[in-house]
Amino acid sequence: MQNSYNDDRAAGVAEHVSPPSLPRLARPRLHDTVVEHLRQFIVEGVFAPGTKLNERELCETLGISRTPLREALKVLAAEGLIDLLPNRGASISRMSEAEVRESFELMSGLEAFSGELACERITAAELAQIKALHYAMLACRAQNDLPGYYSRNQEIHDRINEAARNGALRQTYQSVNRRLQALRFRSNQQSGKWDEAVEDHEEMIQALEARDGKRLAAVLKRHLLEKRDAVLPLVSGDATGTRNLLNATHA
Known part of the structure; x- marks a missing residue:
């Protein structure tokens, strides 16, 4: 036994x-x-x-x-x-390596398209709300508050998607993103990766303010593919490695 x-x-x-x-x-x-x-x-x-x-x-x-x-x-x-x-x-649920790779690739395209449309359609009030969330997110980073940071981070991405004003895009975005949230959360566990994500968000805000859709799309696509590369080692089939990572996170 x-x-x-x-x-x-x-x-x-x-x-x-x-x-x-x-x-x-x-x-x-x-x-x-x-x-x-x-x-x-x-x-x-x-x-x-x-x-x-x-x-x-x-x-x-x-x-x-x-x-x-x-x-x-x-x-x-x-x-x-x-x-x-x-x-x-x-x-x-446990996503396979192929599912993770394909889902992040799809999400990178969805977020890029959201960024392009948002730059055309976002209002001044919506931009101000996103900037306020960005500053709150930076405060959480300074306090090493990953849950607080992630909550505001995801709301920024969600607000950009909402500002695109495309119902079909939003439905697909929400469906794919739900399965990736846990992995997106873990992608910031290393301090270097976390700081790189913050830099990406700074560039997102700049592109939104300039209404530069091509630039914002490029930043969002790169941002999501970098997250893909950060999390793929965690789901490569090594269950022990996943448990060790989670133990280190909550130590």
Whole structure:
């Protein structure tokens, strides 16, 4: 029996991980927040790819019943963030190396197109909001606050996509981006990579202010491909390396 267990670990079988100790969800906000809470756990690496989720422990941790939890899991499964298998429950989805490469390549094109259109259609008020988010993001970087930085970072990208005012583009962008958020979060774990991302964002703001669509498209495309190159080693099939990276992040 011991040998079988060790063989499973060596083969990369997902280990059960208990949820963190977190404040319970307020009942009036339950339906609006449970998906958001679980999505944040996945993005920030609280649950590593391949982790099997324990419904009972999650319900106890969040102070909810199984019905809203299972509804939330269905939403996350539709987004491609978790896998729901009959008689096996829910586990965090693990993207293959090919899926990661192809998804980042697609996202680089979607973001570049968003940038071009945004430079044509963005309003002064929208630009001011993006600049305010940029300064807040820089403050988080100065405090080494990766979750705060990432939240504002992603809102900047999302606002640029919104400013493109193209419904079909937005729908595709949101669908692809949901699966990449956890990897985009991890791409800034090394200080050098984080600082390079900040420099890219400085250039994005400059291009937006100048309404230079070609320049913004080029910066966004490079930015996403650099993230692809930063995260590919994390999903090369080395499950141990992924766990070590997550342990280092939360140490």
